[in-house]
Amino acid sequence: MALPIPLWDEPLAQAAVWSAVTIGFYVVAKRLYRWRPVPWLMPLLVTPAALILVALALHVSYRDYIRGTGWLIGLLGPATVAFALPIYEQRAVIRRHWPVLAVGMLAGSTTAFLTGWALSTLLGLDGALRLSLLPRSISTPFAMTVSGEIGGIPDLTAVFVVVTGVLGAVFGELLLAWLPVRTALARGALFGVGAHGAGTAKALEIGREEGSIAGLVMVLVGLLNVLAAPAIAHYLGS
DSSP: EEEOOOOSSSHHHHEEEEHHHHHHHHHHHHHHHHHSGGGGOOOHHHHHHHHHHHHHHHTOOOHHHHHHHHHHHHHHHHHHHHHHHHHTTTHHHHHHHHHHHHHHHHHHHHHHHHHHHHHHTTTTHHHHHHHHHHTTTSSHHHHHHHEEEHHHHHHHHHHHHHHHHHHOOOOOOOOHHSSOOOHHHHHHHHHHHHHHHHHHHHHHHHHHHHHHHHHHHHHHHHHHHHHHHHHHHHHHHH
């Protein structure tokens, strides 16, 4: 007679536990950040740090963790489709300011690509590691898509995206104190291009209009990079 499989070894049990832990940490982190909105308590920073500590304490590998929470990553697909909503809502803004938005998106994406290449060269990264770093300034659903298209490692790119978003939100606020950026369009675009999701959350703290612009620019930059990914992959492969 075969011995029963321990409950913890059941895939469904692992998925339920790690999903609950992940969501629970994020909910707690969001409440903590609302109580004290300081950079080092941002949910995008606190949640991964807490998960890493738990995984290390329980000797759980990344493969085991992602096996149980893969459905959460699967939600990035519907999230990407939902990004069409802010584009529709802000269609009047796009019509009025499309030349400025286009120049800003191209300049921001090009700068992010070149600085990513320079940083990877400085750190001695090459191959898949270098390619995983390049899409770091795009929102996660788009960044993982671009990373896969150009030969990077999507899961590693997601880590770079989180770090970039947190740093961008922090330093973006400092830049606003020094630069003569007065319009909501410019302030929102600064966060949307430089810090994607985390930057959009920070822009919403500054003002509703800034947050709306940041979300719109974040989506447009992501779409631009997804469309450009095949050309980038062809260039890198040539």
